[in-house]
Amino acid sequence: MYPILLYNIFVIGGLFCGFITFLLLFFKGNNLFQNRLLSIVVFACAWYALQHTLTVTGWLADLPHFWRMGSPLYYLVPPCYFFYTRATLLGENAFRKRDWLHFIPAAVHFLELMPFYLKSTAEKRQIVLYFMEDFNRSYVLGSGYIPALWHYAVRPFFGLAYLLFLLWPILIRYRRRSHPQQVVTAGKYAWLVAFASFMTVMYSGLAVQTVFALQHLDVPNAAVTESRAPLYVMSLTFLGMVCYLLFYQEIFYVQESLSPASPAEENEAATEACVNEEQPAVKEKRIGKELLVIYAATIDTFMLQHKPFMRQGITVSELALEMGMQPRTLSGVLNQHYQQRFSDFINAYRIAHIKSCLETGKWKEFTLEGLAYQCGFTSRSTFFAAFKKDTGLSPTEYIKKIGKSAPAAN
Incomplete structure (x- = not known):
């Protein structure tokens, strides 16, 4: 009982703090380009927590339109946390010419889910009620043209690929340069490393949870009841990340004014x-x-x-x-x-x-x-x-x- 209560505190705390952080990032600060990239990452994670809360409480049956609504967001997170890190390190205020290619998976997923989005409320509620009888059905319950199982299998490793081959390498290369603090402060570079660590832990936990769930599809609700450890880790990590942002706002939201050298x-x-x-x-x-x-x-x-x-x-x-x-x-x-x-x-x-x-x-x-x-x-x-x-x-x-x-x- 105690671990379940603690887990619920992590999820609800992350959900509440996540949406507050999203609003602060999206609307506050001089450098809105970087802040808004980070806000998409925070919003997607908070949406995942919201989806989970609605599911385990049964409220999703009353809000069937929320089912699969945020699914394309999960393909936006890896490009956004990479672009956020790159923009912060290099002082960029806009996308580069070919950056849009990174958003193709999210666009494709959104388009292939259109048949579900266009269903009536009654049809969506029927699908949601069927899913809520056994949470494992979300892995096999088709909502679009591409089997749902493919998305669940691909998404965690899609995120890990961005971390291992793009985000961590750019941080390491930047650190090895002669004067790594000329564009970002030491504190902000430390945040970027912490942020990359947060995302690595979250995607590693998601990968473990997904692999476990796929191996136990024949066990009812195994995706939630039998694989709590990765869910605990992900929820606690997200809560830690948004609390870090909330308590150190001056690093992320307040930009230094352009002034002559002292x-x-x-x-x-x-x-x-x-x-x-x-x-x-x-x-x-x-x-x-x-x-x-x-x-x-x-x-x-x-x-x-x-x-x-x-x-x-x-x-x-x-x-x-x-x-x-x-x-x-x-x-x-x-x-x-x-x-x-x-x-x-x-x-x-x-x-x-x-x-x-x-x-x-x-x-x-x-x-x-x-x-x-x-x-x-x-x-x-x-x-x-x-x-x-x-x-x-x-x-x-x-x-x-x-x-x-x-x-x-x-």
């Missing part, structure tokens, strides 16, 4: 190289004036066509190798023709690219700091210092000058 950040930027790592000393080669002009034209063409400056941590040796040039020759051209250090030369191209994006509106897919990160900068302070050195203005002042509205800062 004096401390400017001092930090002044003492660090404007690329990811220190550049090894390269002996400079003296070059004649005519040859210098030819080399400079070659370098400019290469920089504009291949955009190597957008790669973080690029060194003078790496760039010289890509151009088929000796490092000391490249260093000589930079010093004699451009009269710049390598770091200043690279940052000048980065700033020029960012200014072009700001003037043409291409930055709208990213936050300002996300755009700087995409262009090769490795910290907020370095970006602000380099931008002000090039333009004499902070990014905010420059945006106001060109008459554009500033993008949301992360």
